Amino acid sequence: NAGVTQTPKFRVLKTGQSMTLLCAQDMNHEYMYWYRQDPGMGLRLIHYSVGEGTTAKGEVPDGYNVSRLKKQNFLLGLESAAPSQTSVYFCASVEGLGNSNQPQHFGDGTRLSIL
Amino acid sequence: AQSVTQLGSHVSVSEGALVLLRCNYSSSVPPYLFWYVQYPNQGLQLLLKYTTGATLVKGINGFEAEFKKSETSFHLTKPSAHMSDAAEYFCAVILSGGSYIPTFGRGTSLIVHP
Numbered sequence: 289n290a291g292v293t294q295t296p297k298f299r300v301l302k303t304g305q306s307m308t309l310l311c312a313q314d315m316n317h318e319y320m321y322w323y324r325q326d327p328g329m330g331l332r333l334i335h336y337s338v339g340e341g342t343t344a345k346g347e348v349p350d351g352y353n354v355s356r357l358k359k360q361n362f363l364l365g366l367e368s369a370a371p372s373q374t375s376v377y378f379c380a381s382v383e384g385l386g387n388s389n390q391p392q393h394f395g396d397g398t399r400l401s402i403l
Numbered sequence: 404a405q406s407v408t409q410l411g412s413h414v415s416v417s418e419g420a421l422v423l424l425r426c427n428y429s430s431s432v433p434p435y436l437f438w439y440v441q442y443p444n445q446g447l448q449l450l451l452k453y454t455t456g457a458t459l460v461k462g463i464n465g466f467e468a469e470f471k472k473s474e475t476s477f478h479l480t481k482p483s484a485h486m487s488d489a490a491e492y493f494c495a496v497i498l499s500g501g502s503y504i505p506t507f508g509r510g511t512s513l514i515v516h517p
Contacts, residue, residue, distance in 0.1 A: 292446070319503045328412060330493065330509035331447075338503075346504075378446055382503050389435040389454040389497070392505065394446030 290314050294379050294395035301369045301402050309364040309398050311379030318384030320362040321346075321392070322354060324375040331378065337362055338384065369402045376400070405430040405496045409508035417516050422466075422481040424511050426494035429475060433499045436477040438468055441491040441510075450492070453477060454499075464488070489515045 292313045301307055311320065318339050323331040333346030337356040351373060353365045362381075366373060376399050380392040410425040428434060435454050439447040451462025458470040464487075468479045477494060494508040 328509060331507045333504070336504065380447075384503050387454075388499065388503050389452065390503070391437055391439075391449040391452055392447070394439075394448070396444070396446045 292379055292381055292393050292395040294377075294398050296398060297396070298399045299401070301366075301400065303369060303371060303402060305369050306365070306367050307369065307400075308366075309377055309379075309400075311362045311364070311381075311395060312360055313362075313379075313381040313393070314360065315381065315383070315393065316359070317381035317393070318359075319382040320356065321380045321382075322352070322362065322364045323378045323380065324348065324373075325378060325397070326375050334364065334377075371402045374400060374402045405434060405498055405506050407494050407496050407506050407508040409492075409494050409511050411511055412509065413512045413514060415514040415516065416484045418486055419483050422479070422484045422488065422513065424479040424492050424494075424513065426468075426477045426479065426508060427475055428477060428494075428496045430496060430498060434496045435499055436468075436470060437495040437497070437505065438462065438466070438477075438479050439493045439495065440464075441493065443490075447493060450479070484513075484515050486515050486517065489513055 321336040322334040335354040340359040379395045406429045408427045437452045438450040453470045461467045495505040497505040
């Protein structure tokens with residue numbers, strides 16, 4: 289029972305490079321989310337998806353793109369990495385059917401450093 | 404709209420002492436409330452949640468929280484802290500009948516001294 293799996297776990301990039309973070313969930317959840325976590329800032333929502341083929345902007349979407357081509361996968365892309373994007377990135381999912389009192393399931397994070 | 408305020412970015416207690424982590428919320432409709440715990444180098448895990456019914460909610464690892472509508476609070480407590488409780492704790496609110504987009508507090512780091 290893997291839950292939510294994020295790859296890679298660590299990555300160091302140079303400014304201007306691009307990369308894609310992968311999130312996979314095996315719970316058949318409808319909703320998926322990408323957050324960034326910075327010291328003292330809590331979790332900030334980057335983008336989210338309410339189902340396969342759909343995406344929406346969160347609180348801090350600039351500099352990021354996402355895709356949800358398959359229900360189980362949610363990809364986060366950085367087209368041209370900047371030092372301000374150094375952070376820990378978390379993916380989460382929720383069943384998303386019926387009542388909104390369901391807790392989110394989180395991955396263990398991707399630690400990204402931009403030099 | 405909803406918001407969450409966690410008072411105190413750091414709380415320090417001695418092992419065996421009472422743990423109290425504060426969370427206040429604002430919500431235009433009845434909220435659902437959650438506490439999550441984050442251990443170092445891990446993602447967030449659900450501690451407990453309040454939906455409807457009993458206002459005192461018990462969670463894992465001996466934690467509990469009480470929903471107080473009149474005070475718009477959902478404080479997290481544990482009678483006796485253990486070294487293993489040292490972690491980051493997040494309070495979150497979501498609107499009942501609304502979308503699945505929770506609002507998180509900024510987190511409180513619990514430090515437990517021997």
